Amino acid sequence: xxxxxxxxxxxxxxxxxxxxxxxxxxxxxxxxxxxxxxxxxxxxxxxxxxxxxxxxxxxxxxxxxxxxxxxxxxxxxxxxxxxxxxxxxxxxxxxxxxxxxxxxxxxxxxxxxxxxxxxxxxx
Amino acid sequence: xxxxxxxxxxxxxxxxxxxxxxxxxxxxxxxxxxxxxxxxxxxxxxxxxxxxxxxxxxxxxxxxxxxxxxxxxxxxxxxxxxxxxxxxxxxxxxxxxxxxxxxxxxxxxxxxxxxxxxxxxxxxxxxxxxxxxxxxxxxxxxxxxxxxxxxxxxxxxxxxxxxxxxxxxxxxxxxxxxxxxxxxxxxxxxxxxxxxxxxxxxxxxxxxxxxxxxxxxxxxxxxxxxxxxxxx
Numbered sequence: 214x215x216x217x218x219x220x221x222x223x224x225x226x227x228x229x230x231x232x233x234x235x236x237x238x239x240x241x242x243x244x245x246x247x248x249x250x251x252x253x254x255x256x257x258x259x260x261x262x263x264x265x266x267x268x269x270x271x272x273x274x275x276x277x278x279x280x281x282x283x284x285x286x287x288x289x290x291x292x293x294x295x296x297x298x299x300x301x302x303x304x305x306x307x308x309x310x311x312x313x314x315x316x317x318x319x320x321x322x323x324x325x326x327x328x329x330x331x332x333x334x335x336x
Numbered sequence: 337x338x339x340x341x342x343x344x345x346x347x348x349x350x351x352x353x354x355x356x357x358x359x360x361x362x363x364x365x366x367x368x369x370x371x372x373x374x375x376x377x378x379x380x381x382x383x384x385x386x387x388x389x390x391x392x393x394x395x396x397x398x399x400x401x402x403x404x405x406x407x408x409x410x411x412x413x414x415x416x417x418x419x420x421x422x423x424x425x426x427x428x429x430x431x432x433x434x435x436x437x438x439x440x441x442x443x444x445x446x447x448x449x450x451x452x453x454x455x456x457x458x459x460x461x462x463x464x465x466x467x468x469x470x471x472x473x474x475x476x477x478x479x480x481x482x483x484x485x486x487x488x489x490x491x492x493x494x495x496x497x498x499x500x501x502x503x504x505x506x507x508x509x510x511x512x513x514x515x516x517x518x519x520x521x522x523x524x525x526x527x528x529x530x531x532x533x534x535x536x537x538x539x540x541x542x543x544x545x546x547x548x549x550x551x552x553x554x555x556x557x558x559x560x561x562x563x564x565x566x567x568x
Contacts, residue, residue, distance in 0.1 A: 218556030221547045222527055252506060256499070257527045258367060259509050261547065 214255055222257055226265045234274065234285060235296045242287040245275065338364040338399060338410070338482035338514050340385065345394035347380050347538075354380040356539040358394070364482075365511040367528055369546070369557070370518040372535035373565055378518040379416065381535070382485040386413035399482060409439070414476035416488040416518075418468055422461035426454060426471060437479050445478035448507070452500050466497030473501050477508040484508075484515045490524055498524055522558040532557055534564055 216225055233239040246254060248262040255262070266283050269275040273291055277283050286292065311321050340362040347355040355377045362368060370378050383389040385396055387408045398407040420429055426449065433440045449456070452470055454463075463471065473489050486505070490498045498521075505515065505528060519525055526532075526546060534542040541564055546557055553560055 216527055218523060218526055218558060219550065219554060221550045223547060249509075252509070253503070256502060256506060258530055259506075259511075260366065260530050261527075264547075 216257070223261050223264045223268065226255065226257070226262065227268060230265070230269060231274065231295055231299060234292055235299060239285055241285055241289065241292060243285045244281075245283040245285065247282060338512055339397070340483055340514055341395075341397040342381075342385070343395040343397070345381075345384065345396060346392050347377075347384060347389065348392045354538050355384070355391075356537070358535075358538075358540055360533060360540065360543060362483075362514050362516065364514055366530040367505070367509065367515045367517065369522070369525060369529040369532045370516055370535060371520065371522055371532055371557075371561055372518075372541075373520055376535040377538040378535055379487055380538075382413060382487050382516070382518060385483070386411050386485055388413070410482040411485060412476050412479040412481035412483070413485045414472055414487060414489065416491060418472070420460045420468065420472070422459075424460050425456065426458050426460070427456040429460070429471070429475065430456070433475055433478070439480040441478050441480055445474055448474045448478065448504060452504070466493050466500075469493045470497060470500055470504070473504050477504060482513060484513065486515070486517045488518055488520075490519055490521050502528055522561045523556065526557040529557070534561065536564065 214226075214229060216222055230239065230245075234241075239245075245251065245266070248259055248266060252259040252262040266275055266277075270277060270283075273288075274286055274295060275283050276286060308321065311324070316324070340360075342358055342360045342362075345355055345358040346353070358377075358381065370381065372378055380389065384391050384403075385398070387403055387405070391403075396403050398410050401407055424432070430442060430445055433445075434442045446456075449471070452474075454467055454471055454474075458467070460468070460471075469489060469492070473486065476484060476486060489501050489505075493501065502525065505517070509515065517525065517529070529546045532542065532544060532546050532549070533540060542560075549555075549557060549560060555563075
């Protein structure tokens with residue numbers, strides 16, 4: 214994983230874990246590596262990983278079983294909420310950026326359609 | 337419980353001031369970056385903590401004890417120079433350390449060297465600068481010390497060897513240990529650091545949590561480093 218040193222590392226790792234959960238790369242109920250192993254794998258500080266796990270626990274995306282380790286939530290609802298929140302973020306960024314470029318709502322929708330068709334054609 | 341407290345430390349070499357009233361508090365379980373350009377006092381600070389130089393004034397407390405022959409046993413110091421005896425083989429160095437230091441973890445050193453492909457029968461004088469740097473780091477971290485002082489472990493080393501050295505450091509992290517790394521290669525190492533200390537002309541310019549810095553300034557530690565020290 215490449216990091217952008219201008220942004221707190223823990224936020225970047227949190228984002229990646231969320232992405233992987235939503236995309237299905239990490240499965241509900243799956244065990245996460247220990248903070249130690251994960252910090253080694255990512256080449257980052259141990260305490261940064263510990264903080265990532267703590268923050269994601271607070272967000273109910275991860276949970277700890279005492280003595281067994283850290284796991285991904287088993288709640289489908291929780292993961293759906295996460296997916297929804299991430300989509301909302303993406304679209305907000307998109308709309309804001311397009312507005313700054315001077316596009317109307319109608320044009321934006323048109324843009325989305327064109328882009329969508331493009332992607333489909335490429336596939 | 338590892339602890340290092342530096343209180344109003346000043347070091348003069350004749351009339352040159354190398355450290356000015358340095359006060360710092362290091363906690364266990366953290367990796368510290370001691371950052372500053374050449375001549376800012378990084379090496380002097382490490383040498384005082386390692387008990388190799390005597391301070392002019394001020395106090396250093398290691399695990400609540402004043403500096404002495406005893407505190408030396410708590411500290412593993414890796415000098416920046418290549419101090420390894422050139423006609424020795426790697427295995428001779430390991431044996432030497434095993435004899436010299438009660439806390440030297442011989443098997444641990446063997447495992448680490450094996451994982452980075454430094455062979456025991458290599459002669460020191462035939463090692464590349466990258467291999468020498470890796471070996472030095474392995475030796476320093478193979479002591480079961482409370483405080484590790486690594487002076488410029490990434491200096492004069494290619495990118496791949498740098499990654500290996502950082503891997504060795506991550507692997508050797510312990511929740512009851514303090515690791516202090518001096519460097520001026522900030523961008524390479526910053527994701528490994530909990531806390532950064534900027535030393536400028538012998539004085540502490542900044543002492544702060546790395547993630548907090550990024551969050552507050554929306555900038556990398558390297559970016560802030562460049563701001564503080566300019567482009568000499």
